[in-house]
Amino acid sequence: MTLLAIEDLAKTYDKVTALTGINLSVEAGEFVTLLGPSGSGKTTLLMSLAGFTTPSKGTIRLDGKDITHLDPEDRDFGFVFQGYALFPHLSVANNIAFSLKVRKWEKARIDARVAEMLSLVGLDNLAGRKPRELSGGQQQRVAIARALAFGPRILLLDEPLSALDRMLRETMQKELKRLHRETGVTFVYVTHDQEEAIAMSDRIAVFNHGRIVEIGPPRDLYKKPATHFVAGFLGENNFLSGHRADDDETMVEAFGTRFSAPLQPRERPGDVLTIWVRPEHIRLGPAPGDGIGFRATVVENSFVGAVERILLRTSTGEQMVATLRSEAHSEYKPGQVVECRIDPAAIGVLPSE
Amino acid sequence: MRPRPIIEVGLPRILAWCLLGFLFVPILVVIPVALTDRDYLSLPQDGISLQHFAALADWSKGWLPSMLTSAGIALACAAIATALGVAFAVGAWAAGGWWPSLMRILLLSPMIVPPIIYAVGMVKLWARLSLLDSYTGVVLVHVVLALPLTVLAIGASLSNLDQRLVQAARSLGARPMTVFGKVILPNILPGVAAGALLAFVASWDEITVTLFITGRAVVTLPRRIWTSIQDAVDPALAAIATVLLVITVLALIARSLIERRQRQRL
Numbered sequence: 001m002t003l004l005a006i007e008d009l010a011k012t013y014d015k016v017t018a019l020t021g022i023n024l025s026v027e028a029g030e031f032v033t034l035l036g037p038s039g040s041g042k043t044t045l046l047m048s049l050a051g052f053t054t055p056s057k058g059t060i061r062l063d064g065k066d067i068t069h070l071d072p073e074d075r076d077f078g079f080v081f082q083g084y085a086l087f088p089h090l091s092v093a094n095n096i097a098f099s100l101k102v103r104k105w106e107k108a109r110i111d112a113r114v115a116e117m118l119s120l121v122g123l124d125n126l127a128g129r130k131p132r133e134l135s136g137g138q139q140q141r142v143a144i145a146r147a148l149a150f151g152p153r154i155l156l157l158d159e160p161l162s163a164l165d166r167m168l169r170e171t172m173q174k175e176l177k178r179l180h181r182e183t184g185v186t187f188v189y190v191t192h193d194q195e196e197a198i199a200m201s202d203r204i205a206v207f208n209h210g211r212i213v214e215i216g217p218p219r220d221l222y223k224k225p226a227t228h229f230v231a232g233f234l235g236e237n238n239f240l241s242g243h244r245a246d247d248d249e250t251m252v253e254a255f256g257t258r259f260s261a262p263l264q265p266r267e268r269p270g271d272v273l274t275i276w277v278r279p280e281h282i283r284l285g286p287a288p289g290d291g292i293g294f295r296a297t298v299v300e301n302s303f304v305g306a307v308e309r310i311l312l313r314t315s316t317g318e319q320m321v322a323t324l325r326s327e328a329h330s331e332y333k334p335g336q337v338v339e340c341r342i343d344p345a346a347i348g349v350l351p352s353e
Numbered sequence: 354m355r356p357r358p359i360i361e362v363g364l365p366r367i368l369a370w371c372l373l374g375f376l377f378v379p380i381l382v383v384i385p386v387a388l389t390d391r392d393y394l395s396l397p398q399d400g401i402s403l404q405h406f407a408a409l410a411d412w413s414k415g416w417l418p419s420m421l422t423s424a425g426i427a428l429a430c431a432a433i434a435t436a437l438g439v440a441f442a443v444g445a446w447a448a449g450g451w452w453p454s455l456m457r458i459l460l461l462s463p464m465i466v467p468p469i470i471y472a473v474g475m476v477k478l479w480a481r482l483s484l485l486d487s488y489t490g491v492v493l494v495h496v497v498l499a500l501p502l503t504v505l506a507i508g509a510s511l512s513n514l515d516q517r518l519v520q521a522a523r524s525l526g527a528r529p530m531t532v533f534g535k536v537i538l539p540n541i542l543p544g545v546a547a548g549a550l551l552a553f554v555a556s557w558d559e560i561t562v563t564l565f566i567t568g569r570a571v572v573t574l575p576r577r578i579w580t581s582i583q584d585a586v587d588p589a590l591a592a593i594a595t596v597l598l599v600i601t602v603l604a605l606i607a608r609s610l611i612e613r614r615q616r617q618r619l
Binding site (some may be wrong): 006051052072074075076077078079081083085086087088089098099103144147150156 | 525531539
């Protein structure tokens with residue numbers, strides 16, 4: 001069931017277009033991430049959903065009702081800020097109770113709800129502390145508990161993990177997933193971190209230059225990106241140039257070999273194409289096997305922990321990165337010519353830009 | 354070895370004490386003068402006397418009424434200037450943009466314009482509005498003079514406040530007035546208190562403009578002192594200075610005690 005529908009939304013600031021032609025619907029209980037580089041418009045959309053900025057054009061509907069111009073306080077959306085924005089003069093418990101006092105709940109009910117929220121985020125023994133006495137991770141938990149306390153229709157999160165260090169960020173990702181599962185609240189999450197988006201979301205809307213470039217489940221966007229931007233933004237990728245074979249309309253010629261690939265009918269022989277292949281799909285070595293074979297020269301071999309990154313130069317002079325599991329290794333030396341194989345299913349073909 | 358603070362080292366230390374002496378010794382002189390047994394400004398000759406303090410308490414001498422007048426005007430001025438200062442500072446903070454900066458320059462102009470020029474202008478204006486020598490007239494003038502102080506003090510504490518607290522409170526369901534009362538005000542209370550105190554003090558010892566716009570009806574303490582200096586130099590002046598000095602010192606001690614207790618609680 002569609003909970004939130006965004007129709008043809010646009011926002012311009014003094015001739016600068018921040019958002020344009022945004023259409024997005026969010027199902028009840030979904031975890032949707034707005035992903036994009038900074039300045040791509042994702043935060044502007046989140047602010048419009050919260051009611052902090054007024055869109056120049058378009059409609060936001062909640063359960064079919066137009067809420068585009070509703071005051072933030074009437075929307076019943078929770079908001080988790082980058083940098084938390086906890087009330088510094090109030091204790092943890094009173095921060096969480098704020099929305100309940102505003103709603104004039106009875107004291108016993110407020111106390112019960114605050115206790116419930118504290119145990120939900122695992123801060124039971126910190127109820128009396130002031131925000132400045134807490135660590136970053138603890139403050140973040142309070143901010144989430146505060147935003148969830150009144151039972152919001154939607155929880156909006158603006159880069160909530162960006163201030164935390166890497167270890168804590170991974171813990172909090174799991175924590176947020178758990179909270180999403182346990183509360184059943186719909187999450188709309190803004191981030192510029194594609195790993196975070198892939199790890200947490202049911203669906204990702206990828207933003208660039210104020211538009212949604214693609215929307216879909218992380219797996220689909222990663223495996224079958226429809227645009228050059230998404231193919232490059234989500235995960236690591238190699239882009240190589242190729243062209244459609246003159247003599248066979250199902251074949252592509254690229255990096256010194258030819259192979260059959262899913263081509264669009266509108267592409268004509270000789271058309272320049274962009275071929276992408278993920279580093280983890282390039283296999284090295286003489287191991288027999290099917291797939292597209294070609295030769296490349298090792299340029300550089302670097303060890304980065306779980307994997308080894310091998311920079312290759314193809315016979316057409318283009319460079320590509322292959323990642324191999326470290327234990328599968330590493331007799332590859334710069335200058336060495338190696339046999340490479342790629343599973344045809346792992347190759348993507350995009351019209352050249 | 355721990356490096357010694359620079360204040361403990363030879364010459365700077367002597368200089369620091371000289372400076373403190375230069376600041377305080379002239380002030381302390383008023384205390385013996387207030388206790389003089391003569392009718393003119395002098396040190397005690399044949400013994401000390403409390404007669405000049407007694408004169409302060411004598412209603413008919415005019416010291417006590419003028420103190421009450423000043424206190425009343427200063428309280429009214431502090432209340433109004435603080436309320437206006439909070440309204441302006443919070444509004445400018447929340448709105449942002451170019452017009453609050455313009456307004457701020459306008460509000461701070463009383464600090465830049467010499468009081469004597471301001472006074473001459475106010476005499477003309479108050480004469481036309483029949484506000485000369487009235488409590489309302491004095492309070493209004495003092496409010497204008499105190500407004501820059503309250504706006505600066507409150508603005509300083511607002512500048513440390515995260516703008517997103519307002520958004521956070523609204524997303525939690527608070528209406529703008531609730532946001533003001535429950536979120537903004539509690540966080541800027543020290544600035545508001547400082548602004549109110551500054552406004553009170555500014556009104557309490559304002560003399561230049563007050564001299565021009567008051568006559569017989571409104572006699573503030575600075576005006577009463579001014580008058581007594583013109584007549585004859587009365588040792589009661591030293592007595593009143595002593596009283597004010599004691600009050601100020603007590604207030605400062607109280608403040609540092611409160612601050613220490615607050616710091617211990619953290």
